[in-house]
Amino acid sequence: MDYQVVVLAAGQGRRMGAGENKVLLDLAGAPVIVHTLRVFETDPSCKGIVLVTRGDEQDQFHELIDKYRITKVRTFAKGGSERQESVRLGLEAVKLAPDDIVLIHDGARPFITRESITRVAKAAAEYGASLLAVPVKDTIKQATGLKVERTLERKSLWAAQTPQAFRLSVIQEAHQKSVETQFMGTDDVSLVERLEMPVQIVEGSYRNIKLTTPEDLVIAQLFIEREEE
Numbered sequence: 001m002d003y004q005v006v007v008l009a010a011g012q013g014r015r016m017g018a019g020e021n022k023v024l025l026d027l028a029g030a031p032v033i034v035h036t037l038r039v040f041e042t043d044p045s046c047k048g049i050v051l052v053t054r055g056d057e058q059d060q061f062h063e064l065i066d067k068y069r070i071t072k073v074r075t076f077a078k079g080g081s082e083r084q085e086s087v088r089l090g091l092e093a094v095k096l097a098p099d100d101i102v103l104i105h106d107g108a109r110p111f112i113t114r115e116s117i118t119r120v121a122k123a124a125a126e127y128g129a130s131l132l133a134v135p136v137k138d139t140i141k142q143a144t145g146l147k148v149e150r151t152l153e154r155k156s157l158w159a160a161q162t163p164q165a166f167r168l169s170v171i172q173e174a175h176q177k178s179v180e181t182q183f184m185g186t187d188d189v190s191l192v193e194r195l196e197m198p199v200q201i202v203e204g205s206y207r208n209i210k211l212t213t214p215e216d217l218v219i220a221q222l223f224i225e226r227e228e229e
């Protein structure tokens with residue numbers, strides 16, 4: 001299933017505490033974002049990458065794309081202050097027909113695999129919207145402040161990942177409605193859920209971590225070292 005992908009790299013990386021954009025941090029000799037982009041660069045089904053960056057970092061990303069020969073990044077888009085705004089601005093740069101498939105992926109998730117991408121893209125073609133997710137391993141409490149209100153039934157809980165995949169017309173309609181209703185979600189399918197349209201989970205891998213806090217970089221290094229063994 002051919003697709004284009006919007007790769008998000010316009011964050012601040014505050015929780016990482018590195019004092020710079022975490023997707024520019026070195027991981028085994030290359031920036032995190034290069035590891036992520038290489039997966040799409042080497043996937044024959046990927047027909048183009050829109051890279052969303054901060055305005056003040058666009059030149060730096062252009063240099064990385066040239067240095068590491070990421071030829072499928074044909075368009076850059078400037079991100080916004082929130083992830084959802086960056087997604088919306090990235091989607092505006094996508095050149096696809098309404099029923100074509102677009103993926104949205106966190107640049108901070110470098111361990112995505114072509115096999116998972118293929119499955120989530122195929123599910124989007126079938127259902128209109130899909131996401132990679134993994135069963136929750138911990139017991140999840142809902143609380144008010146630090147007072148527990150209830151324990152959520154674990155067997156029905158999934159931890160959402162990316163890519164999240166869509167027929168272009170579906171995600172465009174979802175963003176339009178979110179602007180009209182001023183809804184802000186923390187992922188992309190949550191906007192489609194508000195259209196009361198089906199969203200299909202595709203079981204992903206626990207390796208598809210999002211590099212968010214310093215501990216995640218330690219895990220990422222271990223993943224790379226194991227790949228090299």
Ligand SMILES: Nc1ccn([C@@H]2O[C@H](COP(=O)(O)OP(=O)(O)OP(=O)(O)O)[C@@H](O)[C@H]2O)c(=O)n1
Binds near residue numbers: 008012014211
């Ligand atoms: N305004 C934003 C915020 C986030 N992102 C991207 O969305 C992905 C997931 O966001 P997150 O992990 O929250 O990254 P940051 O916002 O950089 O992290 P933090 O919240 O700790 O600052 C990352 O690849 C990040 O670069 C983005 O493109 N634009």
Ligand SMILES: C[C@](O)(CO)[C@H](O)COP(=O)(O)O
Binds near residue numbers: 160162
């Ligand atoms: C989209 C996401 O990666 C799914 O788990 C997550 O919601 C992003 O959250 P963040 O706070 O923007 O990293």
